Amino acid sequence: MSRPHQGAVLGLRDLLHDRAGFFTQTMALAAVLAPLLLLYSLRVGVVGTLLEELESDPRNRQLLTTRQGHFPNGFIEQLRLDPRVAFVSGHASPIARSLSLSVAEGAVVPQVRGVVLASGPGDPLMPPGAAAPGEREVLLTPSLAERLSVAPGDRVRVEPSRRLDGVEEVLDLTLTITGLTDQAVWDAEGALLAESTLAAIEQWLDGTAIPEFGWHGRDPDAPFAFRNFRLYARNLTDLKSLHADLSRDVPVRAPRLADYEAVVQLNRGLGIVFGVIATSGGLGFLLSFGATLWGNVNRKRHALSVLRLHGLLRRHAALFPVAQAVGIAVAGCILAVAAHAAAALILNVVLSDKLIVSGTVSRLEPAHLAAAFGMTISMALLASLSAAWQVLRIEPGEGINAL
Numbered sequence: 001m002s003r004p005h006q007g008a009v010l011g012l013r014d015l016l017h018d019r020a021g022f023f024t025q026t027m028a029l030a031a032v033l034a035p036l037l038l039l040y041s042l043r044v045g046v047v048g049t050l051l052e053e054l055e056s057d058p059r060n061r062q063l064l065t066t067r068q069g070h071f072p073n074g075f076i077e078q079l080r081l082d083p084r085v086a087f088v089s090g091h092a093s094p095i096a097r098s099l100s101l102s103v104a105e106g107a108v109v110p111q112v113r114g115v116v117l118a119s120g121p122g123d124p125l126m127p128p129g130a131a132a133p134g135e136r137e138v139l140l141t142p143s144l145a146e147r148l149s150v151a152p153g154d155r156v157r158v159e160p161s162r163r164l165d166g167v168e169e170v171l172d173l174t175l176t177i178t179g180l181t182d183q184a185v186w187d188a189e190g191a192l193l194a195e196s197t198l199a200a201i202e203q204w205l206d207g208t209a210i211p212e213f214g215w216h217g218r219d220p221d222a223p224f225a226f227r228n229f230r231l232y233a234r235n236l237t238d239l240k241s242l243h244a245d246l247s248r249d250v251p252v253r254a255p256r257l258a259d260y261e262a263v264v265q266l267n268r269g270l271g272i273v274f275g276v277i278a279t280s281g282g283l284g285f286l287l288s289f290g291a292t293l294w295g296n297v298n299r300k301r302h303a304l305s306v307l308r309l310h311g312l313l314r315r316h317a318a319l320f321p322v323a324q325a326v327g328i329a330v331a332g333c334i335l336a337v338a339a340h341a342a343a344a345l346i347l348n349v350v351l352s353d354k355l356i357v358s359g360t361v362s363r364l365e366p367a368h369l370a371a372a373f374g375m376t377i378s379m380a381l382l383a384s385l386s387a388a389w390q391v392l393r394i395e396p397g398e399g400i401n402a403l
Helices: 006-017 019-056 073-080 142-148 195-205 236-246 257-299 301-309 319-351 366-383 385-392 397-402
Strands: 062-065 085-091 098-103 112-119 137-140 155-158 161-164 167-170 173-180 190-194 228-233
Touching (some): 006 019, 019 236, 019 319, 019 366, 062 236, 073 085, 085 112, 112 142, 112 195, 137 155, 142 173, 173 195, 190 195, 228 236, 236 257, 257 301, 257 366, 319 366, 319 385
Parallel strands (some): 112 190
Antiparallel strands (some): 098 155
């Protein structure tokens, strides 16, 4: 009585015995698989690096309003709850967006006009790990700090002015500098304030009293609402969906969305090219490998019939070509991955500074290699079906004629 694995063991032993055939078939598979791996790795590397470079710059994930509107705190809070939003804050009207700043005490430095933005936790304009500014705090850009000759720990004075009931008034708001922003992310002469502080300044400029800060003025006619907002998506995919959703009710634009769409189109085009090449190569491998296994079974037909005569069951004998197909597929995958690794290393060294991307040109993740291995094994099993069917038709009586 034969054991279930006996046919598979005999197939692998026969494969190792015929070293020349094993080597030839392994090389043939690797010759098909290695170029496909390299082509796909180029697609993953180029497109992946382009997307990483786009997403690493928060300005590429920013959504802007095209004109002033009415955005109350409830609207801003609703956006904060959206999982696609990385950061959002109210944005001041043009009159409150550019303010004069000066050194609060000590050195005699003239006033400097700076762009003032509302900030908060998670603001991509803040350096990593930096705390969001409080109501009496501010973060400056390096260029503005240099013009004012100040550093973290110093204090600056924000001095907006208004005309209320025919009287010219200047607000004296002193803020402590808690840090500096990243010049590479925001290269303007600007400052980041707490959202509540910027809202208070804008209301004061409109003539409204702000009791929390001790600023006099008229009583508010209606609840305060920002005229704009500043929003950053978590990634470019979220940016696209946010733009589509918000543009139905709010006039918004994503300045860098076209760059993302171009990369998506490139990825789609490369996917079609790879699909055509992989399909034609896979079909060619399937037919040629299946024919090779069929021919090998025909050459070993008498030997297999003798094994059947000695008690090897039909279903166990069918594993003979299946085991050989899997063995060749595993060896071919190993050889193809090794060839791809060598070629990818050369390409990354030679082409990294000659293409539109500055990172890795050729790259495959473990999941990609696992998928390629699984698909190759599946193709090998499919190619072995015809040979396995041929083995199932071998009768033990044929072994008597072979003796």
